Amino acid sequence: METPVIEFENVTFSYDGLPVLRDVSLMVEDRDFLAVVGPNAGGKTTILKLMLGLLKPRSGTVRVLGNSPESARKHIGYMPQYTSLDMMFPVNVLDVVLMGRLGENKLGFFRKRDRDIARDSLQMVEMSGFDDRPFSDLSGGQRQRVLIARALASNPEILLLDEPTSNIDVAVETGLFEILHELNQSKTIVLVTHDLGFVSSFVKHVACVNRRVIVHPTSEITGELINDIYGTDVHMVRHDHSVHGKGPCV
């Protein structure tokens, strides 16, 4: 069997004594598309930060590409929530995307090649021609795509996205998932989303997080009613087991 791209083995994590994740084991395989869902404060972002090595498990091991998360970082493209950034900051779109090229050159100067790659990344997320636009002038959906382009600029094997669908409308979200589906042909994608019950049909697996984690294949259900309400293709995840702790997460 191939080495999994991301592997959690009996991972437990707590913040100041409060348990956040308990005994989590999960495996993400090459070119998987995993959506991490669950209630607020259920530990979703903690899972992403453990994958990035920004947090250390209290017990258990996290491996990325068979190594420690820190040493695998250069193969990971990360998109944070844009709401965590200062919107008054004087930067344009190309400045932001070029940050994804940091660490590629010894002294930190950008060459023409870096700018070309940054522009290619913008093209991948359909944001060509926005190079000189101030980041603060963009809409929420455009900012998300610029931050995905920044994550892509280092040509990563894995894409980790924190709430890429927050603060954008359903039409924009559909477009975003089409882009992600295209990227999924060559990259493993893990995204965190607050949308509890509904995830795009492009997602292959769903991890439900509420202290514990249960992974499901995205199973089709007859959701004509849901389709009518949302006006887009949605899938529902049904839990057959109840989740330890505060009841089912969906």
Place this chain on the structure above:
Amino acid sequence: MIIRFMERAPVSEFFIDLQQHTFLQYALLTGFLASIACGVIGSYVVTRRITYIAGGIAHSVLAGLGAARYCQVVFHWGWFHPLYGAVMAALVSALIIGLVSIYAREREDTVIGAVWAIGMAIGILFIYKTPGYNENLMSYLFGNILMVSADDLWLIAGLDSLIIVIGVLFYNQLLAVCFDEEFARLRGIRVEFYYLLLLCLTALTVVLLVSVVGIVLVIALMTLPVAVAGVFAKRLWQMMVFSAVFTVMFTTAGLAFSYGPDIPAGATTIVIAGMAYLLTFIVHRIITKSRS
């Protein structure tokens, strides 16, 4: 008010005397040099939101100024120029605040407040115990740009070039650390190193500005020109260039307007900067309102 000043002592008096008096030329050059560093580092400080740290470092500088002056007078260490003491105190404060906020997980604002006040207290004790007149205290607190000597100017020029070279050389890394520290860390940038570097550059800039406007007024000169520049700048380097130009204008205007009526140059500079900020803010508000 301003018109009456101008009648009694026209600004032209400043420009006439500027050709004769070297102390005025030194003062003008000091303002010019300090302004460039101030534009570059002030932009980082404002966008990274660490003006309160800059304020803490500025006030703690009094300890260095006081201690160096004390050593000069009491031990006859002529070489121990107060500016050296200021550089040392500023760097020590920057490192204490930086290391505590990175490693100790202490409440950062408590540490800044402590460094701020303890630095001033040490300075006041040294000044109190220094024999002779203590006319220095006022010039430390509120600046005395007209007292800058040729030796001071060399030191200021050296510090200035050091700050600008480092600030520009590491532009991409510092920009990334200021904009999104977490992402910079993931890209392999040594975030802690660059944060400490930024605090040290801030400390050196503070020392330059203390010579221009004094300890108490440093924060204003670090933030107001950047705030005005922020209205026009689309990118960080533009903010640096614009705010450096504005700072040169404010310090020069402060010197020119204060010279005739013999009022403090530092305070005049800050009032001019404050008025410029207020005016920009109001005009910008009106323009954006009328557009929408």
